Amino acid sequence: MLPFIADWLHLSGALVWVGGLAYLAMVFAPTLARMDASDSARILGPFARRFSNMALASVAALIMTGVYAAWVNVPDLNAVTTTSYGRTLAVKIALLIPLLGIAAVNLLVMRPRLVEAARSLRDAASVVSLQRRFFRLTRLELLLIVAIAVAAATLALLPTSRQVRALTPTGQPFVLVRRAGGIDARLLIDPYQVGENTFDLRLTDQQGAPVADARVRYAFRPLIENLGTATAEAEPQGDGRFVLRGAYISTRGPWMITVTVRRRGTEDTAFIYLAERDWEGGAPISPPTDPRAFALLRQADATMNHLRTMRQAQDLTDGRSGHVVVFSEFAAPDAMHYQVIGGLESIIVGDGRFINEGGGWRKLSDVPFAFPNFTFAQNADHVVFGAGELIDDTPVQPVVFVLKSAGASARYVVWVQEKTRRIVREAMIAPGHYMLSRDYDFDVPVKILAPPSR
Numbered sequence: 001m002l003p004f005i006a007d008w009l010h011l012s013g014a015l016v017w018v019g020g021l022a023y024l025a026m027v028f029a030p031t032l033a034r035m036d037a038s039d040s041a042r043i044l045g046p047f048a049r050r051f052s053n054m055a056l057a058s059v060a061a062l063i064m065t066g067v068y069a070a071w072v073n074v075p076d077l078n079a080v081t082t083t084s085y086g087r088t089l090a091v092k093i094a095l096l097i098p099l100l101g102i103a104a105v106n107l108l109v110m111r112p113r114l115v116e117a118a119r120s121l122r123d124a125a126s127v128v129s130l131q132r133r134f135f136r137l138t139r140l141e142l143l144l145i146v147a148i149a150v151a152a153a154t155l156a157l158l159p160t161s162r163q164v165r166a167l168t169p170t171g172q173p174f175v176l177v178r179r180a181g182g183i184d185a186r187l188l189i190d191p192y193q194v195g196e197n198t199f200d201l202r203l204t205d206q207q208g209a210p211v212a213d214a215r216v217r218y219a220f221r222p223l224i225e226n227l228g229t230a231t232a233e234a235e236p237q238g239d240g241r242f243v244l245r246g247a248y249i250s251t252r253g254p255w256m257i258t259v260t261v262r263r264r265g266t267e268d269t270a271f272i273y274l275a276e277r278d279w280e281g282g283a284p285i286s287p288p289t290d291p292r293a294f295a296l297l298r299q300a301d302a303t304m305n306h307l308r309t310m311r312q313a314q315d316l317t318d319g320r321s322g323h324v325v326v327f328s329e330f331a332a333p334d335a336m337h338y339q340v341i342g343g344l345e346s347i348i349v350g351d352g353r354f355i356n357e358g359g360g361w362r363k364l365s366d367v368p369f370a371f372p373n374f375t376f377a378q379n380a381d382h383v384v385f386g387a388g389e390l391i392d393d394t395p396v397q398p399v400v401f402v403l404k405s406a407g408a409s410a411r412y413v414v415w416v417q418e419k420t421r422r423i424v425r426e427a428m429i430a431p432g433h434y435m436l437s438r439d440y441d442f443d444v445p446v447k448i449l450a451p452p453s454r
Contacts, residue, residue, distance in 0.1 A: 006065045013061035018149075020055060021142050059103060072162070079161035083196050084247060086161045092151035099144040102137050110134045159195070174275070176434060177323035178315055181269035182206055185259060186321070192277055194252055199244040201234060201259060210240025211263075219258040220248040223274075223386040223400050223413060224287060227251065252278060253285050254400060254411050254429060272436055274427045276411055284411060286382045286402065294383045296416055297376055297399050303421040304374040308332045309446035314437040329441075330371045335448035349450045356451075363453040374423070376414060379405050391415060391424055403428070 070089060080086035110133065174192035178185050188200040199218060203211035216234040221227075227250070234242035249255055254276040261269045278284040307330075314326040328338035336348045345356040353366035377383075386398030396415040403412040410430035414423045422442060428435040 006068050009061050010065035010069065013058040013065070016054060016058040018142075018145050020058075021138055021145065055103065056107065059100070073160035075162050082198070082245065083161040085155060085158045088151055088154050088158060092148055092155070095144055095148045095151065099141060099148065102141050102144070106134065106137055106141075110137065174319055175317075175321045176273045176275070176319065177317045177321065178271040178273065178436070179323070179325055180271055181261075181266075183211055183261065183269060184323075185261070185271040187257070187259065187271075187273055189249075189275065192275075194249055194277060196247045197245070197249060199234070199248070199257075201242045201244075203240045203242070203261065211261075212236070212238060212240050213263055214242070215262045216242040217260045217262070218244050218248070219260070221256050221258075221387065222251055223254040223256055223398060224285070224384055225251050225253060226387060249275070249277070252276075254413065256427075274413070274429050274434060274436060276429045279411060279429050279431055284402070287384050289381065289383045289401075290385060293385045293399050293401075294377065294380070296385075296397060296421075297380060297383055297401065297414070299421045300399070300414060300416045300423050301374045301377050304423055305372045307372045308443050309441070310372075310439055310443070311441040311446070312437050312439050314435060317434050318432045319434055320432075329446050329448065331446045331448045332371055334369050334371060336369060336371060337448045347448060347451060349448065352450055354451050354453055361451040361453040376401070376403065376412070379403055380412070386413065388418075389415075394424075395419070396424060 074080060074086055074089065080090055173188050173190035176187045176189075178187075182205060184204045184206075186202045186204075188198075188202070190198045190200065201216055203214060203216075205211055214236075216236075217231060218234060219229050219231045221229040230248055232244055232246065232248070234244040237243050254274060257273040257275060259271045259273070261271070263269075276284060309329070309331045312328045312330070314328065316324040316326065324343070325341040326338055327341070328336060330336050334348075334350045337346075339345045347354040347356075347361075348366060348369045351366055351368040353364045354361045355364060380401040380403055383399060383401040386400050388395060388397050390396065395418045397418055398413055398415050400411070400413050403410050408430070410428050410433070412429075413425075413427040415425035416422070417424055422439070424439055426435070426437045426439065
């Protein structure tokens with residue numbers, strides 16, 4: 001009940017003050033301008049005294065109810081800078097300060113002079129000059145109030161800081177790591193939610209030194225909703241950190257975050273991150289399957305299953321800070337060679353798996369391997385199109401779906417070349433498993449043989 005009464009008093013005070021100022025500026029001032037100086041002075045002096053008293057009461061009500069609303073809706077000072085509601089409220093207050101200053105000048109300086117002019121009826125030129133200054137300040141007050149009204153309308157459309165804080169997950173911040181162009185890019189998303197987030201990017205070179213001489217631009221694009229792409233420049237924080245704050249993840253579902261790093265004298269480097277909050281606790285959205293998207297996925301499977309060879313670069317992270325890069329090559333009908341950067345190297349031929357132990361290869365038994373064996377359509381559900389895009393200047397069509405296998409499920413995205421129907425990029429989002437891979441070098445000569453082993 002108290003918040004409702006406070007809102008009513010706040011709006012009533014604003015209406016009285018704004019209505020009075022509007023009447024003064026747009027009705028009263030033109031009327032007085034048509035009178036002689038002595039008549040206008042006799043009318044304006046008493047009117048200014050009565051209006052100032054009424055405005056003073058209205059402003060007092062506005063300040064008290066505004067302070068109460070801020071206390072109710074903004075839990076702490078940190079929320080002023082970390083939520084859209086808090087920042088908009090700060091803009092409103094910043095506009096209110098000069099407005100109150102002008103109102104104080106009218107109350108403490110102009111009103112006594114206007115009252116004195118009405119009593120003394122001094123020379124006409126002085127009266128006209130005084131009235132012009134008064135109405136000029138009144139019009140300036142009105143302009144500031146219009147700007148404040150825009151800020152107030154924006155506040156009404158935003159969730160309050162306290163609401164945002166209540167919806168904020170209490171778990172660990174979300175961390176994705178990518179590597180490209182000799183740079184490791186660690187992106188922390190905090191608190192990792194639909195709505196307001198902090199995107200904190202840390203760049204380091206291969207020796208672990210911070211990369212500070214860069215400009216960083218973010219691009220956010222939902223992979224299911226057709227909302228377009230939102231872009232923004234990050235603020236450099238020093239020591240290789242670049243921070244962006246805002247409600248850029250605005251809907252549920254998978255999002256692709258592309259971070260472009262620009263450094264003088266080098267080509268731009270792009271890092272791609274896939275994120276979907278619901279896979280870390282929640283119910284991922286499940287749109288109905290689009291038959292056209294499912295048909296394209298089946299065509300892509302069929303095209304890829306005609307390959308003889310291909311290569312793949314795969315980037316894996318766990319959403320905490322773990323990161324692995326794997327380079328693989330495949331040859332039909334049953335061979336694969338992969339190398340984990342800084343780690344394991346393995347060759348698989350048929351049912352034999354060979355591990356490089358530094359001093360030689362050790363053979364292990366494994367389930368029979370087959371290539372190619374693309375069965376996305378066979379295990380896919382909730383298949384839909386994403387927004388078309390270009391990869392290496394070639395049109396591609398993303399297909400987004402839920403992949404189900406062995407009792408588990410994950411969000412999967414494949415990017416299909418429109419002309420060849422080949423899959424050139426794959427992404428997977430699952431709890432603790434975020435994968436992005438690039439498929440390339442289709443049907444180039446690749447020879448994979450079983451190594452000598454002990």
